[in-house]
């Protein structure tokens with residue numbers, strides 16, 4: 091008989107051991123509001139011991155050759171792939187995303203480990219010609235040291251591996267605090283790391299209270315880098331707190347992505363791109379299109395086709411293979427979406443599909459129907475704040491200049507999308523957009539080998555690509571007198 095998952099207690103992973111605790115966090119399935127499992131909450135003392143262990147492990151780990159570290163990462167990658175179904179199911183249970191998307195997330199998460207296993211072998215320094223004949227100048231790249239990571243609930247596996255893989259490849263050791271909403275996927279990743287034989291202390295997982303984690307990490311001189319994915323508000327706070335120990339920081343923060351459809355776009359491509367960008371994880375991604383601007387010549391056709399595609403989406407419990415849209419992570423998430431839709435209606439928006447109560451039998455209160463809003467205006471909440479839900483507000487525009495002005499009219503700069511078949515028009519728009527990631531005729535730009543991160547208030551630094559490895563390296567200048 092299957093064990094009752096509700097009674098399963100999950101442990102932190104500290105210095106190579108599973109560490110239970112008396113204080114427990116209940117992890118709830120957002121689709122049913124049932125308890126998925128109970129996760130131990132670590133104490134400050136346990137976190138300090140993890141930092142100590144990570145510091146001790148650092149000396150051995152950084153001393154290994156890049157090839158040896160790559161071997162461990164390759165094994166870690168294989169262990170994750172062997173457990174794809176387990177991990178995907180856990181992602182769906184604690185996050186709610188459809189199981190087919192969860193399997194995709196496991197592949198995406200594993201791809202960072204595979205890619206950085208190779209990229210870690212390409213940490214190059216330089217030799218620079220000096221002015222005098224009696225000096226040699228060398229530039230070395232070395233691991234920054236112990237890294238602390240705070241990861242979000244929307245990608246319970248991939249947002250850990252996108253940080254962990256380059257950190258380990260660079261020779262750093264790594265302490266992750268997963269979110270309270272989705273810590274159990276992280277537990278499974280730790281099991282894979284252990285099965286891969288990654289030495290004790292190199293990876294640590296410590297779920298504590300937010301306040302305990304940031305206070306302890308920020309005061310520690312042993313932790314040399316903090317990497318965070320989450321809201322801009324918390325990112326700013328962490329940046330201020332990091333000043334005291336002058337930590338190296340990377341921040342992947344909120345977005346408010348515009349999506350522009352110009353009148354020479356391939357409409358079908360634009361509709362599919364909008365669907366891919368908007369409805370991944372029910373709109374709960376930092377890079378998903380938040381607001382859509384469509385040029386008048388193509389407006390009617392685009393709206394009609396988008397509505398049709400949105401009405402084909404199946405909303406429900408993500409464990410069902412046919413489901414496309416799962417729940418919001420919790421009631422706070424649901425209420426925010428609802429507030430944005432109500433505000434749009436108050437300000438003259440017209441709902442053409444969704445926005446209604448739908449049959450919730452056997453489902454929790456966290457589901458929101460995919461909603462298309464026309465006549466969107468600049469002052470609507472859904473056009474100025476990240477909605478983080480399955481809502482598409484559409485505004486009609488006339489020119490490229492207007493499209494660019496509206497797209498850049500935000501303090502955020504994570505991702506932007508546009509659709510045009512014209513090379514010259516597209517090049518000008520791509521250059522003008524003040525964003526870290528730009529999708530041109532492409533609604534799904536994320537990839538292990540590409541730099542991911544934002545301009546303006548959407549963050550600092552990049553994850554993914556060679557930039558993502560550089561983020562875990564310190565530069566040392568060696569001046570040799572001969």
Ligand code: SIN
Nearest residue numbers: 244245375376377536
């Ligand atoms: C995010 O929402 O922060 C991550 C999305 C992605 O990696 O594509």
